[in-house]
Amino acid sequence: MTQAGTIASDHNQVTAGQGRMLQLEIFRFNPADPNSQPHMQVFELEETPGMTLFIALSLIREEQDPSLQFDFVCRAGICGSCGMLIDGRPALACRTLTQSLGSCVRLAPLPIFELIGDLSVNTGKWMRGMSERLQTWVPIPADVDLDSLEQPMEPQLAEQIYELERCIECGCCVSGCGTAIMHEQFVGAVGLNKIARFRLDPRDGRSDADYFELIGTDEGIFGCMSLMGCQDVCPKNLPLQTQLAFLRRKMLIAGVTD
Ligand code: SF4
Ligand code: SF4
Numbered sequence: 001m002t003q004a005g006t007i008a009s010d011h012n013q014v015t016a017g018q019g020r021m022l023q024l025e026i027f028r029f030n031p032a033d034p035n036s037q038p039h040m041q042v043f044e045l046e047e048t049p050g051m052t053l054f055i056a057l058s059l060i061r062e063e064q065d066p067s068l069q070f071d072f073v074c075r076a077g078i079c080g081s082c083g084m085l086i087d088g089r090p091a092l093a094c095r096t097l098t099q100s101l102g103s104c105v106r107l108a109p110l111p112i113f114e115l116i117g118d119l120s121v122n123t124g125k126w127m128r129g130m131s132e133r134l135q136t137w138v139p140i141p142a143d144v145d146l147d148s149l150e151q152p153m154e155p156q157l158a159e160q161i162y163e164l165e166r167c168i169e170c171g172c173c174v175s176g177c178g179t180a181i182m183h184e185q186f187v188g189a190v191g192l193n194k195i196a197r198f199r200l201d202p203r204d205g206r207s208d209a210d211y212f213e214l215i216g217t218d219e220g221i222f223g224c225m226s227l228m229g230c231q232d233v234c235p236k237n238l239p240l241q242t243q244l245a246f247l248r249r250k251m252l253i254a255g256v257t258d
């Protein structure tokens, strides 16, 4: 039986207030350095109450190795910069408490994305490419009247759009997706979720036939194998399963009636 004040973890037990020694095994590689070879490097540090992986990595960079590369901006699960493989699972470093992990943790960069160095990947470049291919914006007609009044939107519809708009483009769903690993051009759950979002938007005049042109392929909705790795790892708990199934049905109909 666990005693009061004691935290049980997979690998060991610690008394609250007494720091465990953590071992962080971190992927190291600098593609810009011809002498750099991919390898794992182990760092040790003492756990402190409320420590997140972001805090642990920052301490390592400050106190042990200033060359360690990883990304962060907001430290609050908002910017989507700090996605990485934590014990093999895509997640945000700033939202992962070390006490939720064992005392030995393996960290690696998100696969699929271009590696900048160590744990840092270029999700922005991937997201921009996906966004341009899917045209993830509201098309504005050439004769738009810039002086016209904004049109009100039903609060319920605005809520539905907002629910899907919560995506922070962290890339976790792409890195956790078997199809994305096999098909370089697959737009991922993040791209399909964006189409679902714009499809709801009354300012977006595109029809399902137009959306079919964008995602009615194996690099779009028909490449998805519906295994839902994306929803399992999405740190914002977006309803990807529902959206992808709905979109598949709509695109099947659009493909048949086209
Ligand atoms: S459900 Fe589709 S998008 Fe999500 S992880 Fe599986 S193949 Fe990828
Ligand atoms: S859908 Fe979820 S996992 Fe995918 S990029 Fe958006 S927030 Fe990240």
Ligand code: FES
Pocket (backbone or CB within 6 Å): 071, 072, 073, 074, 075, 076, 077, 078, 079, 080, 081, 082, 083, 092, 093, 094, 095
């Ligand atoms: S630092 Fe912004 S999401 Fe983690």
